[in-house]
Protein backbone atom coordinates (compact mmCIF):
# COMPACT_ATOMS: atom_id res chain seq x y z
CA UNK A 1 0.00 0.00 0.00
CA UNK A 2 1.69 3.29 -1.09
CA UNK A 3 0.95 6.65 0.54
CA UNK A 4 0.08 8.18 -2.84
CA UNK A 5 -2.56 5.44 -3.38
CA UNK A 6 -4.15 6.37 -0.05
CA UNK A 7 -3.96 10.11 -0.57
CA UNK A 8 -5.67 9.59 -3.93
CA UNK A 9 -8.80 8.57 -2.01
CA UNK A 10 -9.10 11.63 0.19
CA UNK A 11 -10.69 13.78 -2.55
CA UNK A 12 -13.49 11.23 -2.87
CA UNK A 13 -15.46 11.91 0.33
CA UNK A 14 -18.49 9.62 0.11
CA UNK A 15 -20.68 8.67 3.04
CA UNK A 16 -21.23 5.17 1.66
CA UNK A 17 -17.60 4.34 0.99
CA UNK A 18 -14.89 2.61 2.93
CA UNK A 19 -11.39 1.32 2.60
CA UNK A 20 -9.73 -1.72 4.08
CA UNK A 21 -6.11 -2.63 3.77
CA UNK A 22 -3.33 -4.80 4.99
CA UNK A 23 -0.33 -2.50 5.50
CA UNK A 24 1.84 -5.57 6.15
CA UNK A 25 4.93 -4.77 8.25
CA UNK A 26 4.40 -1.03 7.66
CA UNK A 27 1.42 -1.37 10.05
CA UNK A 28 3.79 -1.46 13.00
CA UNK A 29 5.96 1.54 12.12
CA UNK A 30 4.67 3.81 9.34
CA UNK A 31 3.71 7.39 10.25
CA UNK A 32 3.23 8.21 6.56
CA UNK A 33 0.54 5.55 6.08
CA UNK A 34 -1.05 6.46 9.44
CA UNK A 35 -1.36 10.11 8.36
CA UNK A 36 -2.66 9.20 4.89
CA UNK A 37 -5.23 6.81 6.46
CA UNK A 38 -6.27 9.51 8.97
CA UNK A 39 -6.86 11.96 6.10
CA UNK A 40 -9.49 9.67 4.51
CA UNK A 41 -13.10 10.68 5.15
CA UNK A 42 -14.69 7.23 5.02
CA UNK A 43 -14.95 3.98 6.97
CA UNK A 44 -11.47 2.52 7.49
CA UNK A 45 -10.58 -1.02 8.49
CA UNK A 46 -7.18 -2.64 8.86
CA UNK A 47 -6.76 -6.35 8.29
CA UNK A 48 -4.09 -8.95 8.85
CA UNK A 49 -4.20 -12.62 7.91
CA UNK A 50 -2.27 -13.79 10.97
CA UNK A 51 -3.08 -13.22 14.64
CA UNK A 52 -0.37 -10.63 15.25
CA UNK A 53 -0.91 -10.85 19.03
CA UNK A 54 0.47 -14.39 18.90
CA UNK A 55 3.58 -13.29 17.02
CA UNK A 56 6.74 -11.30 17.80
CA UNK A 57 6.28 -8.51 20.34
CA UNK A 58 7.14 -5.77 17.80
CA UNK A 59 4.04 -6.83 15.80
CA UNK A 60 1.75 -6.04 18.75
CA UNK A 61 2.04 -2.30 18.01
CA UNK A 62 -0.49 -1.53 15.28
CA UNK A 63 0.48 2.10 14.59
CA UNK A 64 -1.58 2.49 11.41
CA UNK A 65 -4.69 1.13 13.17
CA UNK A 66 -4.87 4.31 15.29
CA UNK A 67 -6.66 5.88 12.27
CA UNK A 68 -8.93 2.88 11.63
CA UNK A 69 -12.52 2.28 12.74
CA UNK A 70 -11.56 -1.29 13.48
CA UNK A 71 -9.14 -4.11 12.92
CA UNK A 72 -9.82 -7.69 11.82
CA UNK A 73 -6.95 -10.16 12.07
CA UNK A 74 -6.19 -13.83 12.60
CA UNK A 75 -8.76 -15.29 10.20
CA UNK A 76 -6.45 -15.98 7.29
CA UNK A 77 -8.02 -15.20 3.94
CA UNK A 78 -11.42 -14.72 5.67
CA UNK A 79 -10.06 -11.62 7.41
CA UNK A 80 -10.99 -9.64 4.29
CA UNK A 81 -14.57 -10.98 4.14
CA UNK A 82 -15.06 -10.44 7.87
CA UNK A 83 -13.80 -6.85 7.55
CA UNK A 84 -16.15 -6.20 4.62
CA UNK A 85 -19.08 -7.55 6.68
CA UNK A 86 -18.12 -5.26 9.58
CA UNK A 87 -17.70 -2.28 7.25
CA UNK A 88 -21.08 -2.92 5.61
CA UNK A 89 -22.66 -2.76 9.05
CA UNK A 90 -20.83 0.45 9.93
CA UNK A 91 -21.72 2.22 6.67
CA UNK A 92 -25.39 1.18 6.68
CA UNK A 93 -26.01 1.89 10.38
CA UNK A 94 -27.96 5.17 10.67
CA UNK A 95 -25.86 7.65 12.66
Ligand SMILES: O=C1C[C@@](O)(C(=O)O)C[C@@H](O)[C@@H]1O
Nearest residue numbers: 022023024025048049050059
Ligand atom coordinates in the same frame (compact mmCIF):
# COMPACT_ATOMS: atom_id res chain seq x y z
O1 LIG B 1 3.63 -8.85 6.25
C1 LIG B 1 3.08 -9.27 7.25
C2 LIG B 1 1.80 -10.04 7.21
C3 LIG B 1 0.74 -9.45 8.15
O2 LIG B 1 0.35 -8.17 7.65
C4 LIG B 1 -0.49 -10.36 8.13
O3 LIG B 1 -1.34 -10.20 7.23
O4 LIG B 1 -0.59 -11.25 9.02
C5 LIG B 1 1.30 -9.28 9.56
C6 LIG B 1 2.58 -8.41 9.56
O5 LIG B 1 3.09 -8.30 10.89
C7 LIG B 1 3.65 -9.03 8.64
O6 LIG B 1 4.81 -8.18 8.58
